[in-house]
Amino acid sequence: MGNLKYLAQRLLDMNYKAMWDKLNAIHSKTGKGRLSILRDMQECAVKYGAGYMDYDLFEMYNLTPEQRDTYLTRGRNNQLVVQYNDKASFDLLGDKIQFNTRFAPFLHRDWVAVTGENKGDVLAFLQRHDTFMAKPSQGSCGWGIEKLRCADYPTLEALYDHLVQRAPNLELEQVLEQHPAVSAIYPGSINTVRMVTIRGKSGKVYLVTAMFRIGNGKFVDNFNSGGMVAPMDPETGEVIDRALDKQKHLYANHPATGTPIQGFRFPDWDKARALVEQAAQVIPQLGYVGWDVCFTPDGPCLVEGNQFPGHDIYQLPVHTPDKIGIMPRFRAIEAAERQQASQGQ
Known part of the structure; x- marks a missing residue:
């Protein structure tokens, strides 16, 4: 049932042009007929919760049914998230601000949220760290993260004015030494x-x-x-x-x-x-x-x-x-x- 719900949602949200591009690329790579590939994609979606991107990424066209069943697909991953995560x-x-607050004992680094109402705390952080990471409080894949140097700004006040424009969705962290x-x-x-x-x-x-x-x-x-x-x-x-x-x-x-x-x-x-x-x-x-x-x-x-x-x-x-x-x-x-x-x- 979970796979069928996933498939129905994917059909509504699907980028059909991207799917056909993947299908054509697989056709060129394998020589298999497009209709045959499409049917196989549909079967993998129903049986394993695999969208066309999973089908291509994991090269499911080269796998037996037994092998396909061993893959954690996007649909199955979503089911695990629903099963285990509230x-x-x-x-x-x-x-990230809530994460840093909740998991403070595990961070082992200095950090501060930029709220727009804690200028003193932010300036104190900047005085302690010549170089630091500025991270959006929401986001993934490293997008929006900046590595900034205080020396690149005329004053710490000027740097604060730059940072506070992104408040309250920004936090600053000490650069970790690996x-x-x-x-x-x-x-x-x-x-x-x-x-x-x-x-x-x-x-x-x-x-x-x-x-x-x-x-x-x-x-x-x-x-x-x-x-x-x-x-x-x-x-x-x-x-x-x-x-x-x-x-x-x-x-x-x-x-x-x-x-x-x-x-x-x-x-x-x-x-x-x-x-x-x-x-x-x-x-x-x-x-x-x-x-x-x-x-x-x-x-x-x-x-x-x-x-x-x-x-x-x-x-x-x-x-x-x-x-x-x-x-x-x-x-x-x-x-x-x-x-x-x-x-x-």
């Missing part, structure tokens, strides 16, 4: 790890997957803003494959530094796991979260939490040579929860 609590993560081993891979951005957790009804927190997100030419590491992603072993914190960018270029070593990516093992991984397990208990109403974690010389800290953890970067074709997605991990968690519930009865 919509009324979304802003506790989605609004661990030297992580910085050696790419020093131009804070390179975070996306750690996805599920908090079961039992209260147990499961680490589902982890992805290394790496900057490449910009000060943000987001895949959709020019960055790269590489899969990790969530148990050990080791990067187990090459990094991929949006243009589908693969890198065993970072193109800017030459430093190896594949095989890198994160320092303090046990501490990072403990960090997200503790963070996942703060808001029980949000049980399915993607945490962005920075590794500093003093240990890991939270950058942000995402109530829509995404589904695409964790199972890209180049990173899944066995053509198996991450859906079995979620099913294993649900099975473990059922078993624990039955034992508790």
Whole structure:
């Protein structure tokens, strides 16, 4: 039923021109007939909750039905969000000011909201930090984030006048210092790890997957803003494959530094796991979260939490040579929860 509801909504919202562009591209790549591809797309939408973008991204035209069923599609991801996350609590993560307030013990950095009514607090922050990050309180994919220097403005008053124009939807943060081993891979951005957790009804927190997100030419590491992603072993914190960018270029070593990516093992991984397990208990109403974690010389800290953890970067074709997605991990968690519930009865 969930897939049918998802399909109905997608039919209403669909960009049909973009769908036909994808269909034609798949036709050119595979030689399969357009009508056959369209029918297969429709079948994947009904059976697996996969839209045409998932169909293309995960190359479902190359997968067997059994393999297709292992992929976390957009439709299935939406179902998990509905299952585990209370919509009324979304802003506790989605609004950066609320997030920083609620998760202050996990931030390990200075920050201040720009409300338009706290000029003294903002000026005090600017006096403490020559360089800082200015972030919109709402937004994703690194959009709207600026790295600013006080020296680029004639006075701190002038800088405040610039910042307050975006009040009350702006917050300022101290620039994080990342661990030297992580910085050696790419020093131009804070390179975070996306750690996805599920908090079961039992209260147990499961680490589902982890992805290394790496900057490449910009000060943000987001895949959709020019960055790269590489899969990790969530148990050990080791990067187990090459990094991929949006243009589908693969890198065993970072193109800017030459430093190896594949095989890198994160320092303090046990501490990072403990960090997200503790963070996942703060808001029980949000049980399915993607945490962005920075590794500093003093240990890991939270950058942000995402109530829509995404589904695409964790199972890209180049990173899944066995053509198996991450859906079995979620099913294993649900099975473990059922078993624990039955034992508790």
